[in-house]
Amino acid sequence: MAYILGIDLGGTKVEAAVFDDERKILGRHRAKTEAWRTEEEVFERIAGVAAQAITNSQVEPHQIAALGMGTPGPLDPQTGYIIETANLPFKNFPLGPRLSERFNCPFAMANDVDAGTYGEYKVGAAQGASIVLGVFVGTGIGGGIIMHNEIYGGFNKNAAEIGHVVIRAEGPPDKRGVPGTLEYYTSRTGITRTLKEAIKKGKKSKISKKVDKKTGAISSGSIRECYDAGDALVKKVVDRAAKYLGLAIGGYVNVMSPEIIVMGGGVVEAMGDPFVKRIEKYAHKVAFSFSMNGVKIVKAQLGDDAGITGAAMLAKELLSKQPAQEVPFAGHAG
Amino acid sequence: MAYILGIDLGGTKVEAAVFDDERKILGRHRAKTEAWRTEEEVFERIAGVAAQAITNSQVEPHQIAALGMGTPGPLDPQTGYIIETANLPFKNFPLGPRLSERFNCPFAMANDVDAGTYGEYKVGAAQGASIVLGVFVGTGIGGGIIMHNEIYGGFNKNAAEIGHVVIRAEGPPDKRGVPGTLEYYTSRTGITRTLKEAIKKGKKSKISKKVDKKTGAISSGSIRECYDAGDALVKKVVDRAAKYLGLAIGGYVNVMSPEIIVMGGGVVEAMGDPFVKRIEKYAHKVAFSFSMNGVKIVKAQLGDDAGITGAAMLAKELLSKQPAQEVPFAGHAG
Numbered sequence: 024m025a026y027i028l029g030i031d032l033g034g035t036k037v038e039a040a041v042f043d044d045e046r047k048i049l050g051r052h053r054a055k056t057e058a059w060r061t062e063e064e065v066f067e068r069i070a071g072v073a074a075q076a077i078t079n080s081q082v083e084p085h086q087i088a089a090l091g092m093g094t095p096g097p098l099d100p101q102t103g104y105i106i107e108t109a110n111l112p113f114k115n116f117p118l119g120p121r122l123s124e125r126f127n128c129p130f131a132m133a134n135d136v137d138a139g140t141y142g143e144y145k146v147g148a149a150q151g152a153s154i155v156l157g158v159f160v161g162t163g164i165g166g167g168i169i170m171h172n173e174i175y176g177g178f179n180k181n182a183a184e185i186g187h188v189v190i191r192a193e194g195p196p197d198k199r200g201v202p203g204t205l206e207y208y209t210s211r212t213g214i215t216r217t218l219k220e221a222i223k224k225g226k227k228s229k230i231s232k233k234v235d236k237k238t239g240a241i242s243s244g245s246i247r248e249c250y251d252a253g254d255a256l257v258k259k260v261v262d263r264a265a266k267y268l269g270l271a272i273g274g275y276v277n278v279m280s281p282e283i284i285v286m287g288g289g290v291v292e293a294m295g296d297p298f299v300k301r302i303e304k305y306a307h308k309v310a311f312s313f314s315m316n317g318v319k320i321v322k323a324q325l326g327d328d329a330g331i332t333g334a335a336m337l338a339k340e341l342l343s344k345q346p347a348q349e350v351p352f353a354g355h356a357g
Numbered sequence: 358m359a360y361i362l363g364i365d366l367g368g369t370k371v372e373a374a375v376f377d378d379e380r381k382i383l384g385r386h387r388a389k390t391e392a393w394r395t396e397e398e399v400f401e402r403i404a405g406v407a408a409q410a411i412t413n414s415q416v417e418p419h420q421i422a423a424l425g426m427g428t429p430g431p432l433d434p435q436t437g438y439i440i441e442t443a444n445l446p447f448k449n450f451p452l453g454p455r456l457s458e459r460f461n462c463p464f465a466m467a468n469d470v471d472a473g474t475y476g477e478y479k480v481g482a483a484q485g486a487s488i489v490l491g492v493f494v495g496t497g498i499g500g501g502i503i504m505h506n507e508i509y510g511g512f513n514k515n516a517a518e519i520g521h522v523v524i525r526a527e528g529p530p531d532k533r534g535v536p537g538t539l540e541y542y543t544s545r546t547g548i549t550r551t552l553k554e555a556i557k558k559g560k561k562s563k564i565s566k567k568v569d570k571k572t573g574a575i576s577s578g579s580i581r582e583c584y585d586a587g588d589a590l591v592k593k594v595v596d597r598a599a600k601y602l603g604l605a606i607g608g609y610v611n612v613m614s615p616e617i618i619v620m621g622g623g624v625v626e627a628m629g630d631p632f633v634k635r636i637e638k639y640a641h642k643v644a645f646s647f648s649m650n651g652v653k654i655v656k657a658q659l660g661d662d663a664g665i666t667g668a669a670m671l672a673k674e675l676l677s678k679q680p681a682q683e684v685p686f687a688g689h690a691g
Contacts, residue, residue: 097645097647097648106647153512154511154512166612176614177488177613177614177615177648178487178488178614178615178616178651178652179614179647179648179649179650179651179652180614181614181645181647181648182611182612182613182614182648183612184611184612184645184648185611185612187608187611187612187643187645188522188605188608188609188611188612188643189524189604189605189607189608189643190523190524190526191525191526191527191537192524192525192537192600192601192604193525200642201604201607201642201643202604203525203526266526267526270523270526270535270536271522271523273523273535274521274522274523275522275612277516277518277519277521277522278500278516278517278518278519278521278522278609278613279511279516279612279613280510280511280512280513280514280515280516281511281512282512308534308535309521309522309523309535311431311515311518311521313431313440313513313515314431314511314513314515314516314518315513316513317512317513318512318513
């Protein structure tokens with residue numbers, strides 16, 4: 024029996040789980056990342072969560088055959104280095120090799136959203152598809168592309184940044200100075216910002232009572248609640264987000280011609296089927312019928328487990344490619 | 358010596374050329390497509406142009422080892438069927454098998470812009486690149502993607518429709534009802550339409566004297582002339598086209614991470630380096646530095662010969678994959 028460790032690293036939390044050969048989770052653990060700490064401290068927290076997941080699984084540490092991880096990027100999946108991230112202290116940090124050394128097994132590594140898309144491809148909503156586009160709408164917009172059984176990274180290994188395209192060229196600039204990006208309008212951050220700006224300008228909305236007084240945040244759940252109650256402002260902003268997502272996805276269909284588009288993330292899960300249906304409507308408006316022929320737009324199935332599952336499946340794939348005794352340890356370890 | 362026939366089919370003209378093993382053109386011929394004729398008549402015109410090119414090359418017809426063609430799409434490159442086109446009478450027409458039968462040799466087939474991009478990849482500006490994005494700005498916007506030595510068609514075999522993405526979501530609809538597409542603003546058709554609308558509204562511009570009285574067309578050369586003379590309206594419209602092309606290409610870099618972007622077509626050739634520089638500036642604004650790292654944006658090298666050259670190189674590749682005696686004739690022929 025080959026046991027696999029899957030790790031999902033985010034700016035807020037880190038989670039790990041041990042999977043058996045049947046992709047069953049035997050044990051898991053999660054903790055706050057505490058990203059304000061130093062590189063070494065955060066590394067120890069990650070390793071600690073992984074060790075606790077192994078303990079919880081009642082598998083002996085030496086029985087872990089490989090580990091996989093999904094992390095924020097950009098990163099180099101071959102060397103296992105995180106190049107930099109917006110929400111973690113790592114800069115040119117050999118996270119893959121270091122974890123490989125700690126747990127004495129080979130590693131596989133991918134961008135967190137790539138890992139999530141890979142999870143949906145291997146055991147979720149996109150099984151068997153030749154070309155998969157994953158679209159995850161949460162705090163930001165994340166994307167993943169699977170082609171012919173592999174994560175597509177492109178020339179610089181960090182492709183699929185599908186939120187960072189211009190959807191409204193004369194729109195306002197984002198933090199980087201890019202006008203009217205898809206992420207700017209359609210992420211939870213974007214939806215929340217638009218709602219709060221409108222309230223500030225005097226627009227009346229039930230959502231004004233849902234703003235967290237401490238953090239200023241508005242939860243996806245509250246947005247859904249006000250949407251269902253027919254709140255005009257919320258409806259307008261959310262419907263526009265769905266429209267822009269649909270227009271962008273239709274364009275991706277014309278350019279990349281995927282077989283399936285998997286939609287996930289907190290906003291999609293909170294807003295549910297009507298949101299996805301609206302996205303689909305606009306995608307069909309843009310996409311040519313010959314490019315849309317036989318193409319499905321579906322909701323993700325794995326929810327919060329997409330990351331750890333995809334990470335574990337990447338590690339499993341690593342083992343299947345090479346006989347166990349030949350799996351090399353990470354080149355940069357030790 | 359294996360001689361190859363390359364055919365470039367367009368709505369206005371059809372061209373054919375015979376290439377030798379050193380990619381040298383031995384003879385060529387071109388004629389008007391006369392697309393208003395019936396399928397069979399247009400087919401005979403294409404076959405006639407090809408036969409004349411062979412005659413001009415002084416190669417014996419039986420010495421043609423394979424033929425390649427670039428045609429408008431959508432099409433099925435495997436079966437050689439043109440599914441439909443906007444500017445030709447063909448509908449579910451087996452152009453590949455029919456030409457294969459006529460010239461007694463196997464065929465390769467691709468979308469015309471894919472063929473052009475392939476030509477640039479094989480013998481032009483994009484040689485040796487792992488992932489190529491071709492951007493051709495002419496009457497419309499055409500795109501081509503090469504990945505790992507092959508044209509990328511995606512699930513529905515007709516990917517890379519890069520002009521048919523939304524760049525300005527609240528912009529006016531195109532003929533298909535899609536708001537603010539890249540093609541709408543940046544093709545010669547789009548630039549011309551915008552100029553004429555502005556003149557109609559009373560804007561003064563030197564370009565008003567350059568409108569062809571018969572056809573209403575404005576040539577790319579006239580646009581360049583007025584641009585260089587500092588005409589304010591022309592400058593505004595052309596600069597916006599370059600900006601939107603740059604914003605879109607920056608997005609493609611984030612999503613697809615190509616190694617090189619090859620820019621060609623009548624508008625790019627007429628407007629020259631300043632146009633490409635401006636596109637580059639906006640692409641860099643949108644693209645992440647890690648995705649842009651080592652990526653080149655260059656002008657195409659083959660000009661009008663990109664199509665016949667790419668088509669011939671596709672046929673050459675077909676031969677190289679299979680020993681000559683084993684190359685099957687088109688499955689649908691006869």
